[in-house]
Amino acid sequence: MELESLLAAAHALAPQIVEWRRTLHRWPELAFTEHRTAALVAARLHEWGIPHETEVAQTGVVGQIGAAAGPTIALRADMDALPIPEENDVPYRSERPGLMHACGHDAHTAMLLAAARLLKEHEAELPGRVKFIFQPAEEVIPDEGGSGAWRMIAEGVLDDVDAIVGLHVDPTLPTGQIGIRPGPIMAAADRFELTIMGKAAHGAHPYQGVDAIVLAAQVVTAAQTLVSRRIPANKEAVVTFGTIHGGNKENIICDRVVLTGTVRTFEPAVRDQLEAELEQVASLVRALGGDYRLRYLRGSPPVNNDGLLTGFVSRVARQVVGAEQVVDIPKSTGGEDFAWYQQKTRGTFVRLGCQAPTDEPPRALHTPTFDLDEAALPLGAALLAAVALRWLQEHGRKG
Ligand SMILES: [Zn+2]
Ligand SMILES: [Zn+2]
Structure with missing residues (x-):
């Protein structure tokens, strides 16, 4: 026909x-x-x-x-x-x-x-x-x-x-x-959940604690260099933080921040690299006295x-x-x-x-x-x- x-x-x-x-x-x-x-x-x-x-x-x-x-x-x-x-x-x-x-x-x-x-x-x-x-x-x-x-x-x-x-x-x-x-x-669509742990203290005495909000801010900033400094310019990738939650009151040093986000890539090698490098970026909180847990979940290829x-x-x-x-x-x-x-x-x-x-x-x-x-x-x-x-x-x- x-x-x-x-x-x-x-x-x-x-x-x-x-x-x-x-x-x-x-x-x-x-x-x-x-x-x-x-x-x-x-x-x-x-x-x-x-x-x-x-x-x-x-x-x-x-x-x-x-x-x-x-x-x-x-x-x-x-x-x-x-x-x-x-x-x-x-x-x-x-x-x-x-x-x-x-x-x-x-x-x-x-x-x-x-x-x-x-x-x-x-x-x-x-x-x-x-x-x-x-x-x-x-x-x-x-x-x-x-x-x-x-x-x-x-x-x-x-x-x-x-x-x-x-x-x-x-x-x-x-x-x-x-x-x-x-x-x-269309891209591989992965997601992640990053928990950053600090130590609570009175907001007037931050030196007695470890401020998870400040740690989270460092991680978010450092992660902006993943695509711009670590991935070759002829490869495409996106790293997005979609949510950030932490803290209970203005005068308490926050001991826990949870961030979620998504990673988009087109090539398996770039995908593997970003997963590993996100872990590395998160680990910088350890150098600053905090700790973290990263769950990286692979979605569709x-x-x-x-x-x-x-x-x-x-x-x-x-x-x-x-x-x-x-x-x-x-x-x-x-x-x-x-x-x-x-x-x-x-x-x-x-x-x-x-x-x-x-x-x-x-x-x-x-x-x-x-x-x-x-x-x-x-x-x-x-x-x-x-x-x-x-x-x-x-x-x-x-x-
Ligand atoms: Zn659709
Ligand atoms: Zn849709």
């Missing part, structure tokens, strides 16, 4: 894609509690006669169509929302106080449903299988292995998969554009796009949205647990522009005013379906 007719079919389905997205948007659910979301997904798949499993990695859903004889391509959407109170005054505003789909996962779920619907109509033409992975819990920077993708892999979701494609809405790109980049595109598969998706995207609408995107120091799938099989992660012409400045992801241009939804659905179809057509015969 031609990709133009796939795009036309996606446009015809647009009112329903919008309706699914709005239903999900009204009822955002946090990581591993996506019960209603999963029920909506399962109900649609059931209605269309697509075999599926539920409760995969707790609240995930996995559907599958096509011929078992050929290769398998997986398409992935994430389903969870964020603990952010929505400020948009729209008819489909979140009905759950404090929770919001501020990362567009409602749209990802709706688009993957639409892709399943579109491909199901051409199931007889598929020389292989398409797996639809509706994943829970992307929005956690977990202790190693805690997020939805990792747990789905642990349950065997990728065991028979030869390639995987994921897509994320991007409010920095206008609707109609697809953002592509081979190689590393970098999202690293397979070169061949990315080139393939780029070619299909040009056919779907037009060559001039497919753009190169820069690396982002954001993290994405899609990276876990790429540890197991070749994968690529693409960006779907969703900035409405009226959105100036763009609405940022993870903010209370994030929203997306729903005109992007049929494009994303058509792209996912087209990639799966063409990939199977190219690889199905080779086996």
Whole structure:
């Protein structure tokens, strides 16, 4: 079948894609509690006669169509929302106080449903299988292995998969554009918790104690030199302290400060180096009479796009949205647990522009005013379906 007719079919389905997205948007659910979301997904798949499993990695859903004889391509959407109170005054505003789909996962779920619907109509033409992975819990920077993708892999979701494609809405790109980049595109997202111990004393007699606040200040300042002085200028990295808590009263020398933060890197060597150097920076409190405990927790690895598969998706995207609408995107120091799938099989992660012409400045992801241009939804659905179809057509015969 031609990709133009796939795009036309996606446009015809647009009112329903919008309706699914709005239903999900009204009822955002946090990581591993996506019960209603999963029920909506399962109900649609059931209605269309697509075999599926539920409760995969707790609240995930996995559907599958096509011929078992050929290769398998997986398409992935994430389903969870964020603990952010929505400020948009729209008819489909979140009905759950404090929770919001501020990362567009409602749209990802709706688009993957639409892709399943579109491909199901051409199931007889598929020389292989398409797996639809509706994943829970992307929005956690977990202790190693805690997020939805990792747990789905642990349950065997990728065991028979030869390639995987994921897509994320991007409010920095206008609707109609697809953002592509081979190689590393998103960072490893680690986090740490640093406890600094001093010795309490009367605030009037600091020499009798060890001031944990002063120690923490030294550590925070010293840590600013990690990226600027220790990492080569042609490597990217971020070290951020996000919280600092300590002290009980203005006239007591504080004996304990807890700091938390995140480290973002693209290369394993830089990641290892920063973990070791953060420890070294923390240890300077010992020279000053204090002590510390550092817990460094590795999250997802970098999202690293397979070169061949990315080139393939780029070619299909040009056919779907037009060559001039497919753009190169820069690396982002954001993290994405899609990276876990790429540890197991070749994968690529693409960006779907969703900035409405009226959105100036763009609405940022993870903010209370994030929203997306729903005109992007049929494009994303058509792209996912087209990639799966063409990939199977190219690889199905080779086996
Ligand atoms: Zn997010
Ligand atoms: Zn996201």
